[in-house]
Amino acid sequence: MPNAALVGARPPDTSGGSAAGLYAAVARGAFRRYSTYRAATLAGTFTNTVFGIILASSFLALWQARPGLGGYDQSQAVTYIWVSQGLLVTIAVWGGGFQDDVQDRFRSGDIAVDLYRPVDFQGWWLATDLGRAGFQALVRGTVPMLVGALVFRTRMPEHPLTWVFFLLSALLALLVSFGLRFLVSITGFWLHDSEGVRAVMLVVSMFFSGMLLPIALFPGWLGDLGRVLPWAALVKVPTDVFLERAEGSGLLPALGFQLGWAAVLLAAGRGAQWLATRRVVVQGG
């Protein structure tokens, strides 16, 4: 299934210098591929919505006991849940997306060839991930939000521009998420099976992104740590932007934080890719 998408979209020739066009085509292909899983998308959206209702109820109970906790009012706390449910799959907080395809290629051995294709390995997978996220944002990103707004008292942005900044922040969150997932996948060149690392990553990611609980509620040093780790860029920052906790002059450090981590992680991924390529050469392909 994923292989078909890869093989079918083999780049004809990149000497024309239309690299951007190629990556756009790859992203479009991924978008189309994900759009064929209509039933699965609906089922997943239903699950996000169910979890949203359960978690929003638990947050309501907590904020009824402690109004204003963590600087969120009740409607902000509930909205936090719905925005994070919309982000969960769209930016792949708990992994997935291209990782499953890469894992399949490790198992089949095709991965060795991938490093020698006339397209960039990291760029190719980033393009597919952008296409995937683009599709998932349409349904899994929006429907839970809508249901949440109907069933609970949520807080929508007051300034129209906030929507733009939120989309930008979500895009940066995706880049950071991709950077992390790419590093996990590439450990497969050394460990032969990145499943274990991926499982560990899932734990860290769910907790330190603020997916389970806003980082503002973490006690003491745990909170300080949570605020500086890259995972904060996944859920904490986009929700801060959406809830207008980071606005005006506060926007720049928030988005800059995401951009900084994205750059660091993507560069680290490039380094790891270079090492992996050399390793494959040593092993004789």
Place this chain on the structure above:
Amino acid sequence: MADPLAAEPLAAEPLAAEPLAAEPLAAEPLAADSSAADSFAADSFAADSFAARTSWAVRSWWLCARMWMRSMMAYRASFFLNLLASLVTHSLDFVVLVIMFRHTDRLGGWNLPEIAFLYATATFSLGMANLLVGSADGLGVRIMSGSLDTMLIRPAPALSQLCAERFSLRRLGRPLQAVIVLVWSLATLDVHWTWDRVLLVPVLLVCGTVIFGAIYVGGATVQFWWGESKEIQNSFTYGGATLLHYPPTIFAKELVAGVVFGVPLAFVNWLPSLRILDRPDPLGLPTAFQYASPVAAALCVAAAGTAWRAGLRAYRGTGS
């Protein structure tokens, strides 16, 4: 054909006071492979009485599960990393509850040890069901790839094979973690222990496992008609367990009523816990409901079994 109870090794056992004793692992002597193969042939044709069919289904499950266990141990480092990750992952949910209780001492009127009891019982039930029959949710993929047909022509119940598919002890992470929390909660709770309350705890754990197991199998059955419904099932299994971590008092009454009379998740731990912890019932249901988990579990198994048979009858194969 496949026996509906095959997925429920627990249902085949009398409700033992010790849930772990109901594990087929304990009930099944470690037969050598050759003798297993002999009984394999003998049993598959002698499967006529209900009890014999059930025990054969459980044995088939165990044979498949053991085979998978061996293959999973091939990647030992990955296995231990996974088990550790699974332990930590499932502890995280509890850590979140603990952090919540740093900010308040009550949630919906319940204190932390009480909620820990809910958390542990829900997590244990889901974890055991997932370990024993959780692989059933891979049905849709098997239908698509045609490998269900392979299972159907083997001389063992398809449901047993399906449930044992990719069986892995690393799934013990979840129930293990739940047991730790349960011990802490029982040690901290100030419960007035009467004989019925003492008895209710193991009954709750067994019935909860059976109910979740039936939801796994029943949910998988939907995939005979709708191949991609696996995610929907997650709402009832993982979502259901998350719901049961919290007291019923924090949810809308309609939702609580829905998991009593609709998908009977409330019988996993909410209703018996009201009795054990002596809490008022937000719905004001008769006290009998708080003891009715075994009835709910039996009904769930019957429903899942019926659904499975209907699904198998409707299944046309891939034609290959």
